[in-house]
């Protein structure tokens with residue numbers, strides 16, 4: 001069965017959960033080794049069973065320990081749509097992502113001009129990839145709107161500092177109201193507790209993308225389910 005990345009997120013929301021995209025990330029530049037001997041494929045399957053509607057995988061090698069081979073293996077061994085997270089700057093990078101099994105790719109505003117971002121965005125759609133446009137400032141969210149992005153991320157950390165800064169969901173709280181109309185808004189990075197996740201949702205995010213907190217949890221599946229529970233959000 002083939003599911004579009006964004007449709008999988010919406011379906012999970014309609015089923016009454018906070019859609020949480022787990023980040024398959026081997027190394028955190030700030031926290032060090034996240035795998036601690038675990039097999040990322042087995043973890044992805046565990047999280048799929050815990051309800052994950054989609055996966056994200058960091059393929060950057062030097063600082064995050066990922067690889068395209070890991071993407072390939074995940075695509076082969078799970079049925080979930082996969083977002084490739086990397087510092088993508090060329091059309092060749094995107095074609096390769098598609099060939100390795102990604103359904104979606106990350107486009108980080110801070111790496112581009114509005115022109116180059118627009119070119120990559122349109123090219124991604126042309127080859128059947130859903131682009132997630134990642135912003136960290138109000139201006140970058142404005143770019144996402146200009147392009148007509150349907151999937152928009154607010155990174156709570158500054159990716160140009162390689163995640164070594166202490167981000168908090170207050171970045172989402174500050175910026176969410178500037179999200180482009182009709183976009184699915186994903187709050188990414190530094191979400192440490194279910195309460196923080198719920199704060200991002202209350203601020204206007206539709207989806208959470210979480211790596212480190214899941215990898216550091218004693219029981220990953222239980223932690224995943226705690227982040228996904230939306231019942232504790234009081235009605236507005």
Ligand SMILES: O=P(O)(O)OC[C@@H](O)[C@@H](O)c1c[nH]c2ccccc12
Nearest residue numbers: 023058086188189190191210211212
């Ligand atoms: O581990 P965290 O704090 O939950 O963050 C996950 C993810 O948002 C982060 O790894 C990330 C966001 N944008 C990126 C771009 C490249 C590499 C990694 C990332």
